Amino acid sequence: MRELYDNTQVLRRPTHGIITGYHELPYVCLGPDHDRGHGTLRVEGRIQVSPRFVIRPAHLNPSYAEIFGEDNVDAAICGRMFGFLGFRNRPVECKSEHLTVEHVPEGLEEAVNSLLDRLARYEDITTGVVVTPDSRYYPVSIERFIGTILDDEFRD
Numbered sequence: 001m002r003e004l005y006d007n008t009q010v011l012r013r014p015t016h017g018i019i020t021g022y023h024e025l026p027y028v029c030l031g032p033d034h035d036r037g038h039g040t041l042r043v044e045g046r047i048q049v050s051p052r053f054v055i056r057p058a059h060l061n062p063s064y065a066e067i068f069g070e071d072n073v074d075a076a077i078c079g080r081m082f083g084f085l086g087f088r089n090r091p092v093e094c095k096s097e098h099l100t101v102e103h104v105p106e107g108l109e110e111a112v113n114s115l116l117d118r119l120a121r122y123e124d125i126t127t128g129v130v131v132t133p134d135s136r137y138y139p140v141s142i143e144r145f146i147g148t149i150l151d152d153e154f155r156d
Contacts (some may be wrong), residue, residue: 039105
């Protein structure tokens with residue numbers, strides 16, 4: 001997993017909407033579609049990062065369905081553990097909303113270029129773009145995306 005984390009490319013970061021201690025981070029994560037052998041897997045969502053002022057017992061933490069919902073989730077992904085390992089010395093809580101998983105026929109490079117062009121045309125400065133080396137483990141790449149933003153925020 002460390003290699004996957006290190007090889008994740010954060011191509012685009014939000015340049016607007018970052019408030020110390022609270023972020024709403026829309027993202028698009030693209031990676032090779034291993035299930036179909038060709039094309040690209042596109043995962044789009046929004047991460048909520050907020051200050052963690054309340055410490056809850058583990059049994060009161062939200063379930064997968066409470067965080068991600070059950071609509072528009074690929075059945076192969078539902079059974080996987082999805083969670084952020086936590087960010088050492090970062091008093092934040094992360095949750096994901098509006099998760100959309102889509103298989104696109106374009107190759108990875110073409111899908112990335114198309115997405116970047118579309119975001120530029122719409123002058124979208126809030127959406128991050130992440131390229132994962134292995135789309136089966138895209139949550140690790142999303143964690144890298146969040147980590148890069150938190151590292152800048154909590155830089156001493």
